[in-house]
Each structure stands twice: as C-alpha cells, then as structure tokens.
Amino acid sequence: MPSFDVVIIGSGIAALTAAYQLSADLNVIILTKSKKTNSNSNLAQGGIASAIGKDDSWQTHLTDTLVAGCHHNREDSTKLLVQTGPSYLEELIKEGMVFDLDIQKNLQLGKEGAHSTRRIVHAGGDSTGRELILHMLDRVKNRVQIIEDEMAIDLIIDNQSCIGVETKTFHDTTNQYYGTHIILATGGCGGLYSFTSNDESITGDGLAMAYRAGAQLADLEFIQFHPTLLHVNSKGCGLISEAVRGEGAILVSEDGRKLMKAVHPQEDLAPRDVVARVLHQEMLSGNKVYLDISMISNFEVHFPTITNLCESKGIQINKGLIPVIPGAHFSMGGVLTDHRGRTSIEGLYAVGEVACTGVHGANRLASNSLLEGIVFGNLVADDILNRKKMIIPNRTHAQTRNQYDHPTFILPTKTEIQQMMTENVGIVRSKEHLKIAIEWFETYKQQFDEASLSSLTKDQLISVNMITVGWLIATSALQRRESRGGHFREDYPKEDNLHWYKKEVIRTNQREKMMSLQ
Structure with a gap:
C-alpha cells in the first residue's frame, strides 16, 4: 500500500502548480486517468487573464469578473484571484515560461469576451495551455512521480478524514494510494454533453467521487457553454478560441446576417452565456452558424492551432468562414472549498475546475480558468506546507472493497x-x-x-x-x-x-x- 505526503489526482495546470511547489519538501505523486497531457488545461487556447497592462488594474479585472459572473461570485475569493494573479505570472516568467511579446518586447495582451480591456497573456499564439503544461511538466520532472492510465475510482475515508484513493489500472486491477493530503484536480464534466470543448477524459469523475465520499458540492447547475466549437459533420471538433472574436471576427448566419448585432452592447464579445443562447436559437430554427474571420490578416500566424484544426477537418481558412456550434466548456460549480482549497472533509483538497472556490460565479470570465489553476494551486500548496507537521492519519481502519464482488449493472452508453x-x-x-x-x-x-x-x-x-x-x-x-x-x-x-x-x-x-x- 504505497504511502505519500501528497497524492494528487489529475495532471492539469492546478495539479502541476501544486505539485511543483510541494515537491521541494514533500513526497508527491500524481495519478492521471489518461496521459499526463490529457487535460483541459493542455487544450486552453486563449491565455491567462491578468491585470498587468498600464491602463488596467485588479479592481477593473474584479469588476469584469463579477459582472460576467452575474454577481454570484464570492467576492473575497475573487478579489484574491485578481490581486495575486500578476505576481504569480511574474514568477512563472522568472522560472522560464515564455509568453508572446510585442515589437517593444512587452507582453502581448489579447482581448476576449466581457473583458473591458486587453489583459490576456498568451503563448504560441493560441497554444497557451499546451506551452504552459509542457513548461510545468519540465519543472516537476525528476521531482514528482506521475502514474498515467490509472483512474481514481473512490476516495478512502477513515474517521471522517480522507486518507487515500483507490484506483483502477489500465488492466482493470485495483490499487490503493495513501497520503497525508489528497488533492482532487480532476477537471470538470464537459464530457457529459454531446458537444464539448473538453478533453475526452473529462467525465466528472472527481465530482462523483467527492459526492460518494460525502463532501459538500455547490453551484453544479452553472455550466458554461462556449459559443464556438468547430462544427463538422454534425460533430463538435474542437475549440475556436474567443480570442478570434477578440481580434474582430463576427458570428454570422448562412445569409451573412450579423447574429450579435443589437443583441448586447458588447455584441460578439458579450458574455458567453448570452452568445451561446443566440446561436442555440438560430440553430433550433434549422440554420447554420459561421464565424467570419475574413477581416483578420495573417490568421494562420496569429492562430496556428486553430488553423491546423480547421485544415485537418477540411475547412479552408482562406474562404473566411468557420462553421461553429455551442458546446459544454466549463463547470462553475464543484466541490465546495475555502480560499485555501480545503473541502468539508479533513485531508481532502480540491483545486481547479473540480473545485467551487466561488471565483467564477454563475458564468466564468474568459481566460480566468488558467489563472485560477495557477493562483489556487499555489494557495493549496502553501496551506499544505504550513500543515506538513500534521500527524499522519491512522490507516489501519481503512475499509477496502471486496475484489470478488461482481455486481451486474444495466448501464446506458x-x-x-x-x-x-x-x-x-x-x-x-x-x-x-x-x-x-x-x-x-x-x-x-x-x-x-x-x-x-x-x-x-x-x-x-x-x-x-x-x-x-x-x-x-x-x-x-x-x-x-x-x-x-x-x-x-x-x-x-x-x-x-x-x-x-x-x-x-x-x-x-x-x-x-x-x-x-x-
């Protein structure tokens, strides 16, 4: 029965941030359901929202986040997010993370929906998530053990404390990993929907495990649908970043009608829920929806990931129209935590999309997700390091399941x-x-x-x-x-x-x- 100081379930930016900070002093292991690069963080195109521009402030970023979140946000946690974000971003840069620069060698800032100014830091054009994950994987290399293709199936609870996790291997055998601190960083639940921007591995596992363990959950009704997934052969084939609309692209009907004109003051850069409903209604009427990118010069240079995605599906960028459809993108709710990532179960933390820190309210502001993973990944690590002398839980009473019990369930596909x-x-x-x-x-x-x-x-x-x-x-x-x-x-x-x-x-x-x- 392997035992560690910290067991982390998941391998996205929140998991890797916490692992890096913890691994200098503690024995850390990461368990991931698929490959270590299979996460929504890796797929993130837009970037990291941070109030670092000369005409920007954390107060303005806070206001934008609260407005987008329909004032359902926990203001204390949201304030912590936007105030500390810039300093954590500076730390990333000092540690070698390379972001895109403008001609003057300053950070190049993009604009996305519901933001009042340009504040999106990006890398590799539209490859921010991938570049960030590769950077963090390099940082934890030789410091953190990563187990791939092993699915966490249930948390191990003893005396009302979480002391470990049971897993299922690629060969359907079970393992148990015990730890003083267990961190859920499994992502959201976009895979529950037919159209989603999420990685194929994201099916709500962390939420289900936390529910079975008795943890408190909150705000699960708030699901964000991204307006623009590539739509080919009746399938959602990947995300078309909001940054494309930030550079001037507009949503149009088959006959060229501007769908967001006069609908909202910010038109195509309105909050995602507003845009998604407009597109949903248009498609219910039997019409197709397109993203008109004809006004963006050198599109292939600015958005290489999207260009490659479109070309792989037979969509020619030079024609100026990308067929799109709304799809499940992000869960604002999750396992209820405080600003340190602590859940209602002793020993169990939650961070990233699986957690409900309250920073997103009823609707997440674009590019606040990577920011949340970085900020709260650090805060969780800080809390654990401050508690590292805590007595290790008694594992002798942990209940194990009968490996020879084979229930027959009738389950839907x-x-x-x-x-x-x-x-x-x-x-x-x-x-x-x-x-x-x-x-x-x-x-x-x-x-x-x-x-x-x-x-x-x-x-x-x-x-x-x-x-x-x-x-x-x-x-x-x-x-x-x-x-x-x-x-x-x-x-x-x-x-x-x-x-x-x-x-x-x-x-x-x-x-x-x-x-x-x-």
Missing part, C-alpha cells in the same frame, strides 16, 4: 448519457425537461447507490460517474428557479432577485458552518 444531458439539461432548460433527465438517471442510479464499484471496468465506472454527475446537475438546475449566467430556465427567463437572495443566505450560512469545522 456514454452517447446515450450525452444525448440526455444535451436535450434536457443543456443551454436552455425547463422543469419538464429537467424532470425527464432526473427520472431517467434515477432508474440507473438506484442500482449502484449502495453497491461496491471496485470490480467494475473503467468504462462502467465512467458511466456510473456520468450518471451520478448528470443527476446532480439536473437536480441542482431544477432547484434554482431563475435564470442566471450559465443556468437558463425558459420557464423562469428573468432573474428572480428575491429567490437569488434567499439562496445566497442559505449558501453563505452553509459555507460559514463548513469552514468553522476546519
């Missing part, structure tokens, strides 16, 4: 789950459709609520996790009887401020109670 979520818990929701999804999930969920899961195959476990998280999102969406940010109810199309206030009071009280126990 991944495609069926994605269709159910897309049709009933998607961009536009209603009580009727949410109930359809909830009842459908519960017919399967009741099979495994009390069953042992360790003898299932990895594919079966993924289905179990998707069903669990799909049910959690649908039930959360049914409870929120208003429209706010990434959660839009056609039966409650306007924000119900009184209902929102009551929910916030309950949410704040629950958070304060949880944090008082730590």
